[in-house]
């Protein structure tokens with residue numbers, strides 16, 4: 001609405017209102033002028049007719065007094081005729097313009113003005129009589145000094161046999177016209193009525209124009225301006241990026257169709273944009289995934305390289321120790337045979353043999369772990385590897401004050417993979433648990449087969465009573481190099497490498513932790529269908 005008044009050049013409604021309004025004003029003015037003019041001519045023709053009648057009536061009234069040459073009577077009749085309101089003056093004059101009788105007594109005997117209608121109505125030139133006009137003009141209207149108009153009507157008094165045979169013999173036979181009756185009738189009443197009518201008509205016209213303009217304005221605003229405004233607003237919103245906007249026009253005309261088309265266009269646009277955004281998101285997610293995979297591969301490589309060199313070194317040392325240890329055991333056995341059964345020496349030697357056996361077992365485990373055959377895939381018993389790893393760590397000082405609570409499922413849980421990789425995962429879990437508990441407390445190790453999303457999985461649980469993991473550290477756990485341990489103690493690669501291995505096998509690692517209470521890691525690995533059946537078979 002504001003645009004209509006502030007910037008009419010920018011508003012369709014304003015242009016329509018101005019154009020239609022201007023046309024209406026011009027047509028109404030023409031109509032108004034035509035009515036007024038027609039009224040004026042109609043009323044004048046009636047007035048002229050009445051003027052003519054009045055002249056004829058005057059002629060009839062004075063007929064007898066004129067014929068009988070009763071001059072006083074003629075004069076009296078004229079005075080009587082001029083008494084009604086509106087009759088200004090009635091006069092009779094002869095052909096030469098001498099006023100013979102008049103209701104205005106003072107003008108009797110005077111000569112009329114030669115330029116008046118009385119003369120000019122018939123003669124082309126009143127001075128050069130008898131040149132006559134084709135069509136005599138018997139009336140004229142002029143304004144008197146009070147501003148009102150007066151109708152001046154002339155009627156000739158023709159010569160008749162009764163006149164030239166009358167006793168007075170004043171008029172000869174060949175005289176055609178004896179004189180003229182001149183009636184001056186006031187048009188003041190008519191002028192007043194015309195003025196009132198003109199004013200009323202003007203008022204009606206003004207009211208008509210105003211009412212029609214108002215209605216026109218309201219109709220144009222409702223039908224054109226408002227819907228167009230709503231559409232313009234909608235376009236503005238859409239241009240500024242709001243594609244959830246829809247235009248609320250529900251009419252069934254062209255505006256409604258336009259709004260509907262606009263709305264469905266915006267819907268299509270939104271769908272296209274959402275699709276674009278989705279693609280971008282998918283692309284971003286894909287890039288992030290690939291980046292993570294690259295990072296993980298890189299970290300894996302580092303870890304593998306580290307473990308490989310560590311393993312090579314450990315294997316060398318283990319070999320070196322194994323030979324003297326075999327010597328120790330052999331000679332201890334020989335020495336034991338020399339002492340009688342049950343003697344103190346024999347019992348001491350039995351302890352030496354037992355401890356040496358334990359040492360060789362540890363070395364054997366170390367050799368298995370450090371075997372320099374990365375990614376050697378085969379069927380692996382999870383329980384077996386767990387037992388072996390637990391045995392290995394239990395013999396380390398770090399775990400001397402840690403109790404292992406082992407709840408392994410009876411069934412053989414077989415997975416196809418590299419045993420050294422599983423050992424790596426489990427070892428890291430135990431070391432992390434021991435670190436979190438300051439090397440004192442209880443670790444629960446459990447295995448079980450579960451179903452998830454209709455698929456069989458092996459779940460390996462590692463629960464400790466340690467310090468737990470802070471909420472803000474949770475998302476970073478599996479990032480390579482994320483560690484909260486002091487320099488030299490943690491590399492931040494353990495979980496990241498474990499995650500890579502587990503994911504490669506189609507599994508995942510789940511974490512539950514409560515700060516100050518403890519942490520549970522659940523390694524879930526998918527069980528191949530065939531293996532599952534075998535496992536179940538074994539269980540039977």
Ligand SMILES: Nc1ncnc2c1ncn2[C@@H]1O[C@H](COP(=O)(O)OP(=O)(O)O)[C@@H](O)[C@H]1O
Pocket residue numbers: 428432433436464466467468469477482483484485489490491492493494495496519
């Ligand atoms: N059982 C656990 N209890 C508490 N925190 C843990 C546990 N396991 C892992 N974490 C946290 O995750 C981090 C990353 O572990 P990891 O990837 O094995 O690297 P590192 O052991 O070298 O620090 C650890 O530094 C520790 O903060």
Ligand SMILES: [Mg+2]
Pocket residue numbers: 428431432490492493494495
């Ligand atoms: Mg670790």
